[in-house]
Amino acid sequence: MSQDMKEKLEKYRTAPFDARFPNQNQTRNCWQNYLDFHRCQKALTAKGTDVTPCDWYQRVYKSLCPISWVSKWDEQRENGTFPGKI
Amino acid sequence: MAHPSQLGFQDAASPVMEELLHFHDHTLMIVFLISTLVLYIIVAMVSTKLTNKYVLDSQEIEIVWTVLPAVILILIALPSLRILYLMDEINDPHLTIKAMGHQWYWSYEYTDYEDLGFDSYMIPTQDLSPGQFRLLETDHRMVVPMESPIRVLVSAEDVLHSWAVPALGIKMDAVPGRLNQTAFITSRPGVYYGQCSEICGANHSFMPIVVEAVPLEHFENWSSLMLEES
Numbered sequence: 001m002s003q004d005m006k007e008k009l010e011k012y013r014t015a016p017f018d019a020r021f022p023n024q025n026q027t028r029n030c031w032q033n034y035l036d037f038h039r040c041q042k043a044l045t046a047k048g049t050d051v052t053p054c055d056w057y058q059r060v061y062k063s064l065c066p067i068s069w070v071s072k073w074d075e076q077r078e079n080g081t082f083p084g085k086i
Numbered sequence: 087m088a089h090p091s092q093l094g095f096q097d098a099a100s101p102v103m104e105e106l107l108h109f110h111d112h113t114l115m116i117v118f119l120i121s122t123l124v125l126y127i128i129v130a131m132v133s134t135k136l137t138n139k140y141v142l143d144s145q146e147i148e149i150v151w152t153v154l155p156a157v158i159l160i161l162i163a164l165p166s167l168r169i170l171y172l173m174d175e176i177n178d179p180h181l182t183i184k185a186m187g188h189q190w191y192w193s194y195e196y197t198d199y200e201d202l203g204f205d206s207y208m209i210p211t212q213d214l215s216p217g218q219f220r221l222l223e224t225d226h227r228m229v230v231p232m233e234s235p236i237r238v239l240v241s242a243e244d245v246l247h248s249w250a251v252p253a254l255g256i257k258m259d260a261v262p263g264r265l266n267q268t269a270f271i272t273s274r275p276g277v278y279y280g281q282c283s284e285i286c287g288a289n290h291s292f293m294p295i296v297v298e299a300v301p302l303e304h305f306e307n308w309s310s311l312m313l314e315e316s
Contacts, residue, residue: 014182014198014237022176026239026265063182063198064265066241 005053015063026064031084033061034073038086087219087279088252096253099278099299100270103255105169113162120158177269179237183228187240187247187260187282190289194228202313208292222279224296229308232275232299240266248283251297257283272299 037057242260280295
């Protein structure tokens with residue numbers, strides 16, 4: 001599982017087609033991956049296990065989300081004003 | 087790029103634009119044929135002394151001028167739908183680029199590997215070098231590897247803009263808070279120009295788009311250079 005994940009990350013080119021978001025509007029795709037990364041990180045850190053599986057979500061949201069959106073959300077998380085549930 | 091007194095589309099630089107071009111030729115030919123026929127009939131009717139007062143109806147001609155237009159419409163609709171579905175095909179992009187519209191410039195972000203981002207301002211007319219194009223050139227171009235499927239995510243940081251490159255057959259609205267996806271693949275290397283296509287304030291006409299398609303090695307060299315610069 002971890003080996004597959006490592007290989008997937010090494011061969012990463014860009015965010016692949018996601019059937020959950022097949023249309024023109026990719027806003028939700030970016031948002032969902034950002035949330036999933038931070039939720040994954042929070043959950044796996046709480047369990048004390050390796051957080052490498054979460055890296056996939058980070059690669060995807062970094063590919064899709066505008067840098068300004070990511071900085072804004074990171075700041076909101078630090079301030080406790082982030083609108084999403086992590 | 088566009089040139090003075092141009093009548094048709096710019097040369098296609100992507101397969102989709104080629105299809106659109108050929109479809110347009112096909113449809114326009116139909117339009118010219120119908121217009122010529124109608125114009126001929128008008129001239130013929132107006133320039134004759136003959137009159138016919140005794141035709142009241144005719145089943146045959148009514149059938150012809152109902153069925154024929156329906157057939158013509160089908161001949162237009164089938165290629166049109168073919169291209170529509172072709173544009174909607176699921177593609178597997180090699181690279182994702184974000185094009186963010188600002189007042190009044192575009193910024194491009196290449197964040198698949200490193201965080202590369204840069205602004206692309208129009209070169210003012212007084213700063214142009216000989217041979218450069220007025221109101222079209224930018225200080226930094228959006229460089230892409232040629233013959234590779236590219237995903238472009240278009241958005242805006244302030245007001246509505248629109249990212250358009252006619253040679254690639256692309257126009258995508260830049261809406262603040264929304265990420266609009268489009269994709270293209272360049273059939274050949276080259277430099278392709280476009281202009282902002284949604285009114286966005288005083289300098290709406292002065293925020294052009296330049297896409298430069300180059301071989302992969304050149305793209306890799308360029309992106310390393312850009313990363314070092316920033």
